[in-house]
Amino acid sequence: MGESSRESSRDQRASFKSQLNRVYAWYTVGFVLFIVTLGVAEHMGLPRGVIGIVFLLATVGLYAGIGLMSRTNDPDEYYVAGRRVPAMYNGMATAADWMSAASFISLAGTLYLTGYGGLAFIMGWTGGYCLLALLLAPYLRKFGRYTIPDFLGARYGDGPVRLLGLFTAILVSFVYVVAQIYGVGLITARLSGLSFEIGIFVGLGGILVCSFLGGMRAITWTQVAQYIVLIVAYLVPLVWLSVKQTGVPVPQLVYGQQLERVTAKERELVDDPKERAVIRAYESRSADLAAKLRDVPSALAAERAEARRALVELRESNAPLTRIQAAERRLAAVPRDAAAARLAWTAAKDAADERSKPLAGMPPHAQAYAGDPDGTPSEKRAYDDSRTNFLALVFCLMVGTAGLPHLLTRCYTTPSVREARESVTWTLFFILLLYISAPALAVLVKYEIFNVLVGTPFDHLPPWIAAWSKVDPTLLSVSDVNHDGVFQLGEMRIGGDIIVLATPEIAGLPYVVSGMVAAGGLAAALSTADGLLLTISTALSHDLYYKMVEPRAPTGRRVMLSKVLLLVVALAAAYVASLKVADIVFLVSAAFSFAAAGLFPALVAGIFWKRANRWGAALGMLAGLGVTFYYMATTHPWLRAAFGVTRPIADHLWWGIQPISAGVFGAAAGFAVIVVVSLLTPAPRANEQALVDFVRYPGGPSAP
Numbered sequence: 001m002g003e004s005s006r007e008s009s010r011d012q013r014a015s016f017k018s019q020l021n022r023v024y025a026w027y028t029v030g031f032v033l034f035i036v037t038l039g040v041a042e043h044m045g046l047p048r049g050v051i052g053i054v055f056l057l058a059t060v061g062l063y064a065g066i067g068l069m070s071r072t073n074d075p076d077e078y079y080v081a082g083r084r085v086p087a088m089y090n091g092m093a094t095a096a097d098w099m100s101a102a103s104f105i106s107l108a109g110t111l112y113l114t115g116y117g118g119l120a121f122i123m124g125w126t127g128g129y130c131l132l133a134l135l136l137a138p139y140l141r142k143f144g145r146y147t148i149p150d151f152l153g154a155r156y157g158d159g160p161v162r163l164l165g166l167f168t169a170i171l172v173s174f175v176y177v178v179a180q181i182y183g184v185g186l187i188t189a190r191l192s193g194l195s196f197e198i199g200i201f202v203g204l205g206g207i208l209v210c211s212f213l214g215g216m217r218a219i220t221w222t223q224v225a226q227y228i229v230l231i232v233a234y235l236v237p238l239v240w241l242s243v244k245q246t247g248v249p250v251p252q253l254v255y256g257q258q259l260e261r262v263t264a265k266e267r268e269l270v271d272d273p274k275e276r277a278v279i280r281a282y283e284s285r286s287a288d289l290a291a292k293l294r295d296v297p298s299a300l301a302a303e304r305a306e307a308r309r310a311l312v313e314l315r316e317s318n319a320p321l322t323r324i325q326a327a328e329r330r331l332a333a334v335p336r337d338a339a340a341a342r343l344a345w346t347a348a349k350d351a352a353d354e355r356s357k358p359l360a361g362m363p364p365h366a367q368a369y370a371g372d373p374d375g376t377p378s379e380k381r382a383y384d385d386s387r388t389n390f391l392a393l394v395f396c397l398m399v400g401t402a403g404l405p406h407l408l409t410r411c412y413t414t415p416s417v418r419e420a421r422e423s424v425t426w427t428l429f430f431i432l433l434l435y436i437s438a439p440a441l442a443v444l445v446k447y448e449i450f451n452v453l454v455g456t457p458f459d460h461l462p463p464w465i466a467a468w469s470k471v472d473p474t475l476l477s478v479s480d481v482n483h484d485g486v487f488q489l490g491e492m493r494i495g496g497d498i499i500v501l502a503t504p505e506i507a508g509l510p511y512v513v514s515g516m517v518a519a520g521g522l523a524a525a526l527s528t529a530d531g532l533l534l535t536i537s538t539a540l541s542h543d544l545y546y547k548m549v550e551p552r553a554p555t556g557r558r559v560m561l562s563k564v565l566l567l568v569v570a571l572a573a574a575y576v577a578s579l580k581v582a583d584i585v586f587l588v589s590a591a592f593s594f595a596a597a598g599l600f601p602a603l604v605a606g607i608f609w610k611r612a613n614r615w616g617a618a619l620g621m622l623a624g625l626g627v628t629f630y631y632m633a634t635t636h637p638w639l640r641a642a643f644g645v646t647r648p649i650a651d652h653l654w655w656g657i658q659p660i661s662a663g664v665f666g667a668a669a670g671f672a673v674i675v676v677v678s679l680l681t682p683a684p685r686a687n688e689q690a691l692v693d694f695v696r697y698p699g700g701p702s703a704p
Helices: 002-043 046-067 074-081 088-100 101-143 149-158 158-193 194-247 251-271 273-294 298-315 321-332 336-354 375-401 406-411 417-435 438-455 463-471 497-506 511-549 554-580 583-596 600-608 614-635 635-645 663-678 686-696
Strands: 477-478 492-494
Touching: 002 046, 002 194, 002 511, 046 194, 046 511, 046 600, 088 194, 088 336, 088 406, 088 417, 088 511, 088 583, 101 149, 101 158, 101 321, 101 375, 101 406, 101 417, 101 438, 101 497, 101 600, 101 686, 149 158, 149 375, 149 406, 149 511, 149 600, 149 686, 158 194, 158 406, 158 492, 158 497, 158 511, 158 554, 158 583, 158 614, 194 251, 194 417, 194 438, 194 497, 194 511, 194 554, 251 438, 273 298, 273 336, 298 321, 298 336, 375 438, 375 583, 375 663, 406 477, 417 583, 438 497, 463 497, 492 497, 492 635, 497 511, 511 554, 583 600, 600 614, 600 663, 614 635, 614 663
Parallel strands: none
Antiparallel strands: 477 492
């Protein structure tokens, strides 16, 4: 009878997978036909604004349709997609869940701005998946509940550890989802022409329909569809750009060749007299700001008086309205008091100092580390700091990846432990398609800007520069610093968050390709945001309300509460994203640091060390989170301003490690405290130790 039941179950899974294959094959064909149709329509004169709106409505409408068809109130379906997602499709959904706005939008941009140093993200994130596969995924799947706090509560006893796990999962997911919604606003604003703030809430509708109605079931099948969109959108312009520059349609093969050309062009730009004139202009600007900072009150009074005098003169002479309005803006921009002036001028001086370096402050793309190991003492110190930061970031991202709650929850959705392992392998494969492409994209875009854009007269700059400047001037701005009327590299300030989105326009491709790339970025941000919001709402409704407040709550009420909380959290995250508190890369890295410090040590110790107990885990999680937050608060500029930290950042750095890798210290503190406190306090209960045998050994005891 048991054998017959297993045969039937295998047949059902095979039939279900075959049906999925047909559905998504037709979906892929339909997406390609949709792109071709819009391309033909653009060629026939369809306006760009209409193309952007069509992409926005079509993609969000598709995801909403999947959400509507997958709606459910069944807790198994809502929380873990019925535990019947085949390994390949779970890998595809997890890859979409993973390839957030940071991977799709910011990774190539980070590589563009930092060169070799940006490879730390690829190595860290990919290595983290190996840790996830080896140390956590199969064991959590065998445990077989709904959430990570579920495991922590069972392993360490319900109480402080479950509560801390709940808090950490919410903290990590909230910081991460703010980054995704920021990306959603950026893309929606570019596609629709709406303001950034309104674009956030428009894009939020696409996030909510999927996660609100169908939970993990809707999110899973939506994420598979989103992965197809985002990988096609990422690869098509990259291949096109590769063919344009080299004639070879495999950009990964010509990456080294183009990097050599970029390196040669970098040497030319460093010696270019016009670029040096731009550098001197920034050095002069830095010197002026330094003079102001020596006596802030007097400098502020003089600046305000000068701005008022200029405005009065313009009004008395009946100057053109545009000049008067410019003078009014200048007066309004004067800092309100000495403290605000000091902050503003310090930030402006730091920016001027950065831009007064060759290559607009970017390091040579192929240079492994800053400084010189055989140079002067300062060059040796710069080399050591650069190498230390690279390794610290790799470690932090590896451990943080393995501790991300929305990825760990994915371990529960496969039919078996074996398929949980296979799912991680598929995930790595699907991620690899993008991660081996991002370095090539960064180099090809840099080659295009260095060889096509640099040297263009300002009145002949391509339209995409003005278009992106309107979306957000902090992401892209140009100014004729040396007043020669010709664009130089040092005269452009570009943020990493728009490199991928602007690639089709930089390469001169049809606008339909720009719309497709934006749709891919939207898919990446939406897919991750869906998973994160579900993680937060599930933690609140299942782990807090059901497990700790009202254990007798019926399943229907729990699922409904999860949906309501999801809506509330989404609106709160959208509001925070609209404040633009930091860029996408920092927000994502902060989430990884908190995951590395707050969850990874307790999970690994709980699976592999029977002696780890609740007091060790609780104090270890507190220590990890506390150390991480303290380090970020004293070293990151935005948090320093929020907490009024005025001492130089260098005084707060430990071993020169930047705040983006704060989780290194938190994870080390977490492990150390877990070990020491667990050894100094009584051993865990027998049922808690039995859980270790259950999840680790196939023939272990029954679930406690």
